[in-house]
Amino acid sequence: PADVMSLGRGSWRLLHTLAANYPDAPTEEEKQNVTQFIELFSRVYPCPPCAQDFREWLGSNPPDVRSGPMLSQFFCRAHNEVNRKLNKKEFDCKLVDERWKLGWKD
Numbered sequence: 001p002a003d004v005m006s007l008g009r010g011s012w013r014l015l016h017t018l019a020a021n022y023p024d025a026p027t028e029e030e031k032q033n034v035t036q037f038i039e040l041f042s043r044v045y046p047c048p049p050c051a052q053d054f055r056e057w058l059g060s061n062p063p064d065v066r067s068g069p070m071l072s073q074f075f076c077r078a079h080n081e082v083n084r085k086l087n088k089k090e091f092d093c094k095l096v097d098e099r100w101k102l103g104w105k106d
């Protein structure tokens, strides 16, 4: 992995933005697609130790694909898990829409 930090920033942007645009009432196919995407993402993420820990976490925290808001909260929990591991500040999950739907600069 060339740059685990910028890879991470770009990847979280993709995942949180995906959730922010996921339907409120997804079809079965949409639910299956995003479930598979997350599973495959966790297998191909090009930082092997990151991917390994993420897969382990997913094992006890299956993606909540019932709706956009639930998927956004799911990724917020996933991201906070990594924040804790890296001794970063936890993110307030009430602010996910403000951050990733409306957008703010940081």
Ligand code: FAD
Binding pocket: 004, 005, 006, 007, 008, 009, 010, 011, 012, 016, 045, 049, 050, 051, 053, 054, 075, 076, 077, 078, 079, 080, 082, 083, 086, 088, 090, 091, 096, 099, 106
């Ligand atoms: P990032 O953590 O990349 O966050 C970017 C922005 O997202 C923040 O500025 C904030 O506005 C917002 N944000 C922060 N927390 C949340 C949240 N909970 N919900 C919603 N928005 C939030 N790095 C490692 O060194 N070791 C690892 O094992 C590791 N595992 C990773 C696993 C995955 C699946 C991913 C995607 C990344 C992983 N990373 C790992 C990278 C790490 O999470 C960070 O992306 C990287 O350290 C850069 O951090 P950053 O401080 O720039 O902000």
